Amino acid sequence: xxxxxxxxxxxxxxxxxxxxxxxxxxxxxxxxxxxxxxxxxxxxxxxxxxxxxxxxxxxxxxxxxxxxxxxxxxxxxxxxxxxxxxxxxxxxxxxxxxxxxxxxxxxxxxxxxxxxxxxxxxxxxxxxxxxxxxxxxxxxxxxxxxxxxxxxxxxxxxxxxxxxxxxxxxxxxxxxxxxxxxxxxxxxxxxxxxxxxxxxxxxxxxxxxxxxxxxxxxxxxxxxxxxxxxxxxxxxxxxxxxxxxxxxxxxxxxxxxxxxxxxxxxxxxxxxxxxxxxxxxxxxxxxxxxxxxxxxxxxxxxxxxxxxxxxxxxxxxxxxxxxxxxxxxxxxxxxxxxxxxxxxxxxxxxxxxxxxxxxxxxxxxxxxxxxxxxxxxxxxxxxxxxxxxxxxxx
Amino acid sequence: xxxxxxxxxxxxxxxxxxxxxxxxxxxxxxxxxxxxxxxxxxxxxxxxxxxxxxxxxxxxxxxxxxxxxxxxxxxxxxxxxxxxxxxxxxxxxxxxxxxxxxxxxxxxxxxxxxxxxxxxxxxxxxxxxxxxxxxxxxxxxxxxxxxxxxxxxxxxxxxxxxxxxxxxxxxxxxxxxxxxxxxxxxxxxxxxxxxxxxxxxxxxxxxxxxxxxxxxxxxxxxxxxxxxxxxxxxxxxxxxxxxxxxxxxxxxxxxxxxxxxxxxxxxxxxxxxxxxxxxxxxxxxxxxxxxxxxxxxxxxxxxxxxxxxxxxxxxxxxxxxxxxxxxxxxxxxxxxx
Numbered sequence: 001x002x003x004x005x006x007x008x009x010x011x012x013x014x015x016x017x018x019x020x021x022x023x024x025x026x027x028x029x030x031x032x033x034x035x036x037x038x039x040x041x042x043x044x045x046x047x048x049x050x051x052x053x054x055x056x057x058x059x060x061x062x063x064x065x066x067x068x069x070x071x072x073x074x075x076x077x078x079x080x081x082x083x084x085x086x087x088x089x090x091x092x093x094x095x096x097x098x099x100x101x102x103x104x105x106x107x108x109x110x111x112x113x114x115x116x117x118x119x120x121x122x123x124x125x126x127x128x129x130x131x132x133x134x135x136x137x138x139x140x141x142x143x144x145x146x147x148x149x150x151x152x153x154x155x156x157x158x159x160x161x162x163x164x165x166x167x168x169x170x171x172x173x174x175x176x177x178x179x180x181x182x183x184x185x186x187x188x189x190x191x192x193x194x195x196x197x198x199x200x201x202x203x204x205x206x207x208x209x210x211x212x213x214x215x216x217x218x219x220x221x222x223x224x225x226x227x228x229x230x231x232x233x234x235x236x237x238x239x240x241x242x243x244x245x246x247x248x249x250x251x252x253x254x255x256x257x258x259x260x261x262x263x264x265x266x267x268x269x270x271x272x273x274x275x276x277x278x279x280x281x282x283x284x285x286x287x288x289x290x291x292x293x294x295x296x297x298x299x300x301x302x303x304x305x306x307x308x309x310x311x312x313x314x315x316x317x318x319x320x321x322x323x324x325x326x327x328x329x330x331x332x333x334x335x336x337x338x339x340x341x342x343x344x345x346x347x348x349x350x351x352x353x354x355x356x357x358x359x360x361x362x363x364x365x366x367x368x369x370x371x372x373x374x375x376x377x378x379x380x381x382x383x384x385x386x387x388x389x390x391x392x393x394x
Numbered sequence: 395x396x397x398x399x400x401x402x403x404x405x406x407x408x409x410x411x412x413x414x415x416x417x418x419x420x421x422x423x424x425x426x427x428x429x430x431x432x433x434x435x436x437x438x439x440x441x442x443x444x445x446x447x448x449x450x451x452x453x454x455x456x457x458x459x460x461x462x463x464x465x466x467x468x469x470x471x472x473x474x475x476x477x478x479x480x481x482x483x484x485x486x487x488x489x490x491x492x493x494x495x496x497x498x499x500x501x502x503x504x505x506x507x508x509x510x511x512x513x514x515x516x517x518x519x520x521x522x523x524x525x526x527x528x529x530x531x532x533x534x535x536x537x538x539x540x541x542x543x544x545x546x547x548x549x550x551x552x553x554x555x556x557x558x559x560x561x562x563x564x565x566x567x568x569x570x571x572x573x574x575x576x577x578x579x580x581x582x583x584x585x586x587x588x589x590x591x592x593x594x595x596x597x598x599x600x601x602x603x604x605x606x607x608x609x610x611x612x613x614x615x616x617x618x619x620x621x622x623x624x625x626x627x628x629x630x631x632x633x634x635x636x637x638x639x640x641x642x643x644x645x646x647x648x649x650x651x652x653x654x655x656x657x658x659x660x661x662x663x664x665x666x667x668x669x670x671x672x673x674x675x676x677x678x679x680x681x682x683x684x685x686x687x688x689x690x691x692x693x694x695x696x697x698x699x700x701x702x703x704x705x706x707x708x709x710x711x712x713x714x715x716x717x718x719x720x721x722x723x724x725x726x727x728x729x730x731x
Contacts, residue, residue, distance in 0.1 A: 017398050026416050034407050049659040054707055057700045064696035288425040320445030327438030331431045332495055346424040361547040
């Protein structure tokens with residue numbers, strides 16, 4: 001099913017491993033050359049910026065060709081929507097045809113052009129499905145349920161064929177949305193189970209991807225599975241997040257909560273909101289799963305905001321100072337502690353760090369820099385404190 | 395794929411010693427928390443300096459200015475004292491500071507210095523109406539600190555500070571949005587600043603003083619130059635347009651040379667995108683849109699130009715090597731791009 005040459009994919013992985021071994025001083029330059037020579041990879045794989053450039057210009061080209069086709073249809077005076085739908089369909093077919101050609105014959109592998117073609121093909125196909133459904137005179141939410149299920153299905157097939165990360169993510173999200181729309185249309189009980197449906201869908205996806213995918217497929221679709229897993233972890237959390245559930249219940253179930261009142265099963269949601277991020281961090285550290293660990297760290301922040309929103313104990317600035325001091329303290333302690341590796345953890349800089357350093361410098365410049373004002377007159381107004389990027393209005 | 399090393403060993407590509415080394419390290423892999431902890435540190439510094447700023451701002455009336463100023467000064471002094479004591483001595487090349495924590499102490503010190511300086515100006519008008527002077531002092535300090543301790547984050551802050559002194563915002567997300575490019579004075583300032591930054595970076599690199607800083611200088615300078623030149627192009631009319639466009643082409647040529655020298659495709663891409671924007675603008679404004687047939691021409695323009703650029707990008711090695719050294723084979727030295 002997958003379009004790429006499987007031997008090359010294996011060889012590519014071997015080469016990447018060799019690069020890592022070389023970086024860690026496990027093999028010599030000679031070894032690495034020997035590995036590269038014996039493991040040919042015939043893909044056209046330009047670097048990141050090159051691929052970005054190819055993607056950018058291919059996207060413009062595809063938009064212009066779409067516009068050109070529409071102009072042709074307009075010029076023929078057949079002003080039926082039907083004609084546009086046919087042309088749209090031909091356009092999707094053409095995109096997939098070129099994607100096949102580039103990936104199969106020219107061996108493009110995430111080179112920008114092929115990604116743009118796959119996305120344009122999938123996008124125009126899905127757009128067309130919605131158009132036809134709306135055209136068919138169905139104007140209630142059934143359109144969304146049917147359309148999203150079809151979209152999810154289409155994305156799944158496309159992912160199987162091209163192993164495209166973005167399409168894999170779209171598959172997960174459109175499936176989730178379809179399910180939520182379905183529940184939302186099943187009356188009061190349907191609406192009430194939305195959080196659980198979202199949670200079960202996400203957790204189910206995660207477990208299936210983790211335990212029910214063969215080792216071979218896990219290898220071929222590695223990146224797609226990784227992104228779907230990440231999305232599943234996040235959406236499982238969002239589905240049962242206290243803030244999300246509470247505010248959505250108020251809107252969707254027309255609840256009127258008085259002071260001190262809570263949503264049904266509010267405590268369960270609060271408990272899950274508090275428990276999930278530490279659980280992710282724990283599991284991430286235990287299984288050395290970096291994605292899970294990072295998402296857990298991110299969600300701790302989300303949970304803190306959620307709780308603060310309803311139960312504010314400290315004024316924000318005090319909380320900021322205490323939190324900041326805690327963060328610095330914890331990381332200082334760990335940086336000292338892990339200087340010599342402990343329990344399989346270290347603080348060794350990895351292969352990727354040069355690009356990160358530059359990104360970090362830009363982020364620092366973005367958040368902490370002084371902004372000029374038009375006349376410099378009020379440059380040292382209230383906003384100059386601490387260069388606290390987000391807090392200039394205090 | 396667990397046994398890559400094993401199969402390589404069995405195929406006879408790796409010898410036994412190497413294989414044992416690899417399998418030894420893979421049986422007990424180390425999981426690095428370097429970037430996670432660094433991010434936490436960054437967040438901690440962000441939270442603490444912001445929170446501190448708010449507390450100070452809210453309590454100005456009760457604590458008293460001298461007390462607050464003294465506290466900030468002491469904290470700032472502690473940070474810098476630590477850095478000067480613990481930091482490696484100055485070298486022209488890259489300096490590796492022993493601990494990750496070091497960079498963040500330095501950053502906190504710089505941010506506190508900014509607070510301190512803003513505070514005394516706000517409260518006591520130390521610099522009076524010489525706002526330029528007030529703006530340039532932290533910039534000078536940051537330039538000094540960034541070179542002394544070899545820190546590109548502080549260098550980026552110094553460069554943005556320098557631009558702020560000239561009245562321009564050049565932080566990545568605000569370059570276009572925060573600047574009013576409808577005035578010619580901003581455009582000329584930006585041009586001068588861009589040329590000055592890239593020249594300064596180049597001269598320092600030639601002298602071998604922190605040559606790895608050059609990238610940061612050029613990165614800010616190219617975006618600033620291209621955006622301001624495009625603004626100039628959009629504002630100008632008639633023959634003046636071609637002058638601006640010629641200037642874009644000159645900048646692009648400089649970028650291409652730099653990209654080739656640094657083997658960095660990033661700069662080639664920037665040059666290409668900005669030049670294409672300029673070219674499209676010139677094309678669109680120089681044709682007469684009243685005629686209906688021209689719409690078709692526009693479509694053909696986009697399709698043909700993009701197809702041409704894609705062809706160039708895919709084959710750029712062949713094309714460039716043919717242009718520069720006809721007869722020789724394609725240059726494969728840039729393969730990792």
